[in-house]
Amino acid sequence: xxxxxxxxxxxxxxxxxxxxxxxxxxxxxxxxxxxxxxxxxxxxxxxxxxxxxxxxxxxxxxxxxxxxxxxxxxxxxxxxxxxxxxxxxxxxxxxxxxxxxxxxxxxxxxxxxxxxxxxxxxxxxxxxxxxxxxxxxxxxxxxxxxxxxxxxxxxxxxxxxxxxxxxxxxxxxxxxxxxxxxxxxxxxxxxxxxxxxxxxxxxxxxxxxxxxxxxxxxxxxxxxxxxxxxxxxxxxxxxxxxxxxxxxxxxxxxxxxxxxxxxxxxxxxxxxxxxxxxxxxxxxxxxxxxxxxxxxxxxxxxxxxxxxxxxxxxxxxxxxxxxxxxxxxxxxxxxxxxxxxxxxxxxxxxxxxxxxxxxxxxxxxxxxxxxxxxxx
Numbered sequence: 001x002x003x004x005x006x007x008x009x010x011x012x013x014x015x016x017x018x019x020x021x022x023x024x025x026x027x028x029x030x031x032x033x034x035x036x037x038x039x040x041x042x043x044x045x046x047x048x049x050x051x052x053x054x055x056x057x058x059x060x061x062x063x064x065x066x067x068x069x070x071x072x073x074x075x076x077x078x079x080x081x082x083x084x085x086x087x088x089x090x091x092x093x094x095x096x097x098x099x100x101x102x103x104x105x106x107x108x109x110x111x112x113x114x115x116x117x118x119x120x121x122x123x124x125x126x127x128x129x130x131x132x133x134x135x136x137x138x139x140x141x142x143x144x145x146x147x148x149x150x151x152x153x154x155x156x157x158x159x160x161x162x163x164x165x166x167x168x169x170x171x172x173x174x175x176x177x178x179x180x181x182x183x184x185x186x187x188x189x190x191x192x193x194x195x196x197x198x199x200x201x202x203x204x205x206x207x208x209x210x211x212x213x214x215x216x217x218x219x220x221x222x223x224x225x226x227x228x229x230x231x232x233x234x235x236x237x238x239x240x241x242x243x244x245x246x247x248x249x250x251x252x253x254x255x256x257x258x259x260x261x262x263x264x265x266x267x268x269x270x271x272x273x274x275x276x277x278x279x280x281x282x283x284x285x286x287x288x289x290x291x292x293x294x295x296x297x298x299x300x301x302x303x304x305x306x307x308x309x310x311x312x313x314x315x316x317x318x319x320x321x322x323x324x325x326x327x328x329x330x331x332x333x334x335x336x337x338x339x340x341x342x343x344x345x346x347x348x349x350x351x352x353x354x355x356x357x358x359x360x361x362x363x364x365x366x367x368x369x370x371x372x373x374x375x376x
Contacts, residue, residue: 283366
């Protein structure tokens, strides 16, 4: 056991990242979100550990797929031309997407490794291999990372991008991890909530704004909330997209919509939820509500379809999201992993996943706490 533990520690040590120091830490301490030596949410997160342990014993027998997923055939050729409508999104599973907007390409929370884990030897495994090699992606103008949890920030994927010319846009503090893995400081932009940066060249520029989120961060037990978490708004000359990152429901969503919307597309997390942690993730019904709060037009459910990180059935997030969207009259995209869609002229939805038992939202609702509290 000691030998196994030693092997795991050695294998995972490089993936832990690095702590922010000196000038980076000084800037973090100036953030309105920084308090008592860490970042905080305006509305704290509720946690029910006894409930989480009970739910673990009652996990769905369909947490992972029993057959290979029906993924789309994807080739580099389909990205040679920009979309005719000016906006196209390709979902690679979980929260990894390629957004092509007004002539600019943005990759969100890319994870191409076999596991969402600090070690290659244990942890959640992906359900299908990467659908396209990183080297076969078109030139990427920006990679955005919402926070430093392992299912969103992956060392192996970042290391594979070191010879790219892309800029990495991340929340405060997260640049320390990237620099430790070899990304030049000149290619890292760190943002606080509501701060922005502009990428692209003349005639095809895009403003990227870090938006508030209700979540947490940390890659080991001793660094919880020492880096910031965020969503991102992509604001182009003709189109706007909002990516939620990981978040629970919070009152500030309305402010995002008021200042930066309406959004032609929202990419909102719908999976990996539980009543024991109702503020960490939205859950499908609250995701549809968040879409309305930020003033979205078409919604793409993300944060599902690749890893098992919770106890619900693997198809349940999309089943519940479809039911909630239908009730709220929200246009919902349901692409297969690897399928490219243009939200301005979306294709008909196809149920590519199997019919397996799932629990309805009315039977297991996710309800955020402290929604009556204001924002700072």
